[in-house]
Amino acid sequence: MADANFTPADFNHHSVEVMQDPYALFREVRSKCPLGYSRELGGFYFPTTYGEVKRAYSDFKTFTSTQGSGLPKQMVQLLPVELDPPLQTRWRRVLDRFFTPEAAENDRPRIQGIADELIDAFITRASADAVNELTRPFLAMTMLPILGVPLEDRIMLSDKLMWMVHYRTTDQDGWVARYMEVEAYLTGLIAKRRTEPRRPDLLQCLIEEEFDGRRLSDGEGYQVVLLTLFGALDSTSSAMSGALYHLAQHPEDKHRLLSGAVPWKGALEEFLRYTTPIQALRRTVTKPTELDGCPLQTGDVVVLLSGAANRDPAKFPEPDTCIIDRDARDHLTFGAGGHVCIGRHFARVMLEVCLKTMLRRVPDFAVPAEFVPRYTCSEARALTALPITFTPGRTMAA
Amino acid sequence: MVSITYIEHNGSSHTIEVSEGVSVMKAAVDHAIPGIDGDCGGACACATCHVYVAEPWRHLTGEASQDEKDMLECAIDLKDESRLGCQIALTEALNGIVVHMPPAQR
Numbered sequence: 001m002a003d004a005n006f007t008p009a010d011f012n013h014h015s016v017e018v019m020q021d022p023y024a025l026f027r028e029v030r031s032k033c034p035l036g037y038s039r040e041l042g043g044f045y046f047p048t049t050y051g052e053v054k055r056a057y058s059d060f061k062t063f064t065s066t067q068g069s070g071l072p073k074q075m076v077q078l079l080p081v082e083l084d085p086p087l088q089t090r091w092r093r094v095l096d097r098f099f100t101p102e103a104a105e106n107d108r109p110r111i112q113g114i115a116d117e118l119i120d121a122f123i124t125r126a127s128a129d130a131v132n133e134l135t136r137p138f139l140a141m142t143m144l145p146i147l148g149v150p151l152e153d154r155i156m157l158s159d160k161l162m163w164m165v166h167y168r169t170t171d172q173d174g175w176v177a178r179y180m181e182v183e184a185y186l187t188g189l190i191a192k193r194r195t196e197p198r199r200p201d202l203l204q205c206l207i208e209e210e211f212d213g214r215r216l217s218d219g220e221g222y223q224v225v226l227l228t229l230f231g232a233l234d235s236t237s238s239a240m241s242g243a244l245y246h247l248a249q250h251p252e253d254k255h256r257l258l259s260g261a262v263p264w265k266g267a268l269e270e271f272l273r274y275t276t277p278i279q280a281l282r283r284t285v286t287k288p289t290e291l292d293g294c295p296l297q298t299g300d301v302v303v304l305l306s307g308a309a310n311r312d313p314a315k316f317p318e319p320d321t322c323i324i325d326r327d328a329r330d331h332l333t334f335g336a337g338g339h340v341c342i343g344r345h346f347a348r349v350m351l352e353v354c355l356k357t358m359l360r361r362v363p364d365f366a367v368p369a370e371f372v373p374r375y376t377c378s379e380a381r382a383l384t385a386l387p388i389t390f391t392p393g394r395t396m397a398a
Numbered sequence: 399m400v401s402i403t404y405i406e407h408n409g410s411s412h413t414i415e416v417s418e419g420v421s422v423m424k425a426a427v428d429h430a431i432p433g434i435d436g437d438c439g440g441a442c443a444c445a446t447c448h449v450y451v452a453e454p455w456r457h458l459t460g461e462a463s464q465d466e467k468d469m470l471e472c473a474i475d476l477k478d479e480s481r482l483g484c485q486i487a488l489t490e491a492l493n494g495i496v497v498h499m500p501p502a503q504r
Contacts, residue, residue, distance in 0.1 A: 058441035061465075085443040089472040092444075096504045338443030 005294045007032040012040040012071070013280040013303065014169040019377030022279065023320060026308035035292035041071050041169070044282070044301040046308070047291050050316075050332070053309035056283055056291065056302060057336040060084045063283035063302060065339060070379055071282040071303055072168060075179045078227040079220060085338040090212045095224070095342060098146055098202050104345035107142075111349055114141045115357040120395040123362060130365075130386040135240040135354065136233075142350055143232030143343070147225060148193065148203030157182070158233045165234060166378045186222045186229075202228065228343075230380075235277050236347040238382030239333075240354045242275030245386055246322045247355070248367040253324050258359055267324040268351050273331035274322040276307040279381045281335065306332040307381070365390040400488040403496045404449075406433045418490055422497060423447035423483035433499040440484040442466055446504060447483035448473040449497040458495075459486050475500045 007029045011018045018025060029036040030048040037045050047053050056063045065082050068074070080091035097103065118138055122128035140154045149157070160178045168175040193203050206221040216224070247254050256262040285300040296302070309332045311319040316328065334341035341347070358365060365388045374384045403413040404426060416425040426434040426447070435446035442465055451459055456479060462470065466485045470476060483497070 058439065058443070060441070060443055086445075086468045086472050089443070089445055089469065093472055093504065100504065336439050337441040338438045340437055340439070340444075 005033050005292065006035040006037040006045065008039075009036045010038050010040055012038060012044075012169075013305075014041075014166075014378050016377050019279070019381055020373075020375055022305075022307060022381075023311050026305060026311060030308070030312065033292065033294070035294045042301065044071060044303045045291060045294070045296060046303045046305050048305065048308040048312070049292070050309040050312040050314065050330075052291050053304050053306065053332060054336050056304055057332065057339070060338055062286055062289045063304075064286045065283060067282075067284035067301075069281050069283075069339075071280070071301060073282075074164070074168075075176070076183075076223055076226065078230075079223040081227055081339055087212060088338060092338075092342065094205065094209055094211055095202070098205070099342045099345060101345045104349045107146075107346070108349055108353065111142050111353050112357070114138055115353050116361075116396050119357060119361055120397070123393045123395060126392045127387065127389045130244050130388050131237065131241045131383050132385060134358075135237040135244070135386075138240065138354060139235065139237040139350065140233050142346065143228075146201060146346075147228050147232060148199060148201030149189065149225070149229065149232075153185070154233075157185075157229060161229055161233050162376075165230065165380055166376050168378075182226065183222060186225050187218045190218045190221045190225070231341070231343050234380045234382070235341075235343070236350050238277035238380065239272055239275045239347065239351050241383045241386050242277075243271035243351065243355055244358060244365070244388070245367060245373065245383065246271070246274070247359070248365055248388060250322075253322075254359055254363065256324065257355075258363070262325045264352060264356070266327065266329075268348055268355075269331060270322060270324050270326055270328040271351060271355075272333040272347075273310045273316065273328040276310050276331075276333050277382060278333070278335070278341075278379055279307045280305055280379050304335075306335065361393055362388075362390045400490065400493045400495075402488060402492070403494075404431050404433070405496065405498045407499050407501045416488060418488060420488050421484050422449060422481075422486040422488060422495075425488060426483060433503070434483055435503045436484060438484075442469055442482060442485055445469045445472040445482060448475075448500050448503060449481055449483045450477055450479040450500065451481050451486070451495075451497055452479050455492065455495045455497075458491055473500070474502055474504070 009029050026048050034049045035047050064084050066084055069081050080088045118134050122133050144151050160182050163178045194207055198204055206216055206224055281304050283302045285296045285298055287298055289296050313319050334344040376382050399415045400418055401415050405411050412431050414429045423436040427436045437446045438444035466482050470480050
């Protein structure tokens with residue numbers, strides 16, 4: 001390995017300590033040979049430049065998803081994200097209509113209502129936890145009805161899925177137990193829905209429509225719903241809470257957005273770039289290839305760090321600063337290529353509604369000076385809590 | 399510069415001038431031409447930049463590769479003239495090309 005052109009850097013995205021600020025490590029690797037190699041989790045390569053991360057996302061023939069999109073793999077194959085095009089495309093075609101830009105835009109009044117309802121619950125109080133009282137329930141309350149998963153099961157599912165994502169390297173037994181519980185719940189839900197009146201949601205689609213020429217079994221339906229639940233419970237919340245944290249620390253940016261000096265559209269993309277809720281997705285090499293000039297062999301595991309790509313100074317100057325009037329549209333927060341996040345249009349509407357509503361109704365929200373941010377780690381990285389204080393306001397009904 | 403005309407399924411026509419080498423998909427997305435999504439960003443991995451290319455332009459664009467044909471099978475309202483816009487680079491030889499859109503991309 002004397003001539004190996006990669007940078008040895010043992011870490012993994014489940015490391016609580018590293019993931020508090022993974023960007024320092026990514027920066028260090030990028031400044032040497034920009035392809036990192038870690039011996040952890042069985043060994044994996046990780047490109048840190050925007051160009052190589054994007055190339056690997058796009059080249060599904062060389063960097064397959066069929067061996068798993070997480071590292072370690074989840075217990076079941078997640079569908080259709082752990083298929084490659086064109087089979088993945090045929091499955092996704094059936095699901096796309098629930099997540100189009102038009103679907104998200106048409107849902108805006110309902111999404112606004114959810115934001116107002118959640119803010120109503122704390123606005124008279126002068127303080128709140130923006131993560132657990134706003135952004136996490138907001139994401140789930142927006143997405144679960146689209147999937148067809150009962151809202152009353154939100155907290156139960158959220159707790160179990162958090163475990164399935166964030167603790168699978170530290171508590172194997174707990175991980176397996178929760179998988180069994182969630183599988184029983186979701187397959188039961190699908191079986192129950194087969195006997196109930198039709199409803200215009202994703203579960204109905206999974207029951208009665210054909211995927212690649214045939215209907216799905218309850219087990220396959222579960223594999224799709226489970227994937228969408230990961231997105232519905234543990235993704236955009238991180239962008240919303242991260243953006244609120246930035247705005248609390250930078251009142252000048254609140255004013256620039258409120259006055260129209262900085263357009264929302266671009267600022268939202270910068271918040272998405274800066275927060276990068278989904279940090280790490282795995283691919284597996286299908287044939288001899290290279291990344292950053294380093295030869296890779298069939299079967300090598302590659303972890304694509306969207307957060308590293310989004311902080312590449314060659315693509316985004318001053319990458320560690322949230323600059324709300326920069327052009328961040330090319331960020332890889334939603335991935336790229338055929339697997340680009342299906343929920344991205346809803347994510348943008350949620351982020352916009354959340355931030356605009358907070359700035360309108362709770363304009364002076366601030367974060368206490370003594371607050372020390374803590375982040376969850378794994379594929380998903382998010383603030384665990386965000387305490388805010390503010391001048392109490394009125395509920396919508398008042 | 400290369401001129402390209404996109405004709406939506408409803409007949410609306412959009413003519414733009416773009417730099418040589420840009421793809422039919424990228425040119426449309428960059429100019430917010432309705433009717434072409436280009437979700438995957440040009441990786442021939444989503445079939446949401448489906449267009450129809452008729453003669454006399456069809457022979458100038460060449461034939462679809464096998465990878466493109468595999469993806470085209472995922473497209474809606476497939477015809478003999480179907481192509482994926484991300485796989486057609488706008489060269490000088492294609493100056494003036496006209497492409498038609500299908501009724502929908504998804």
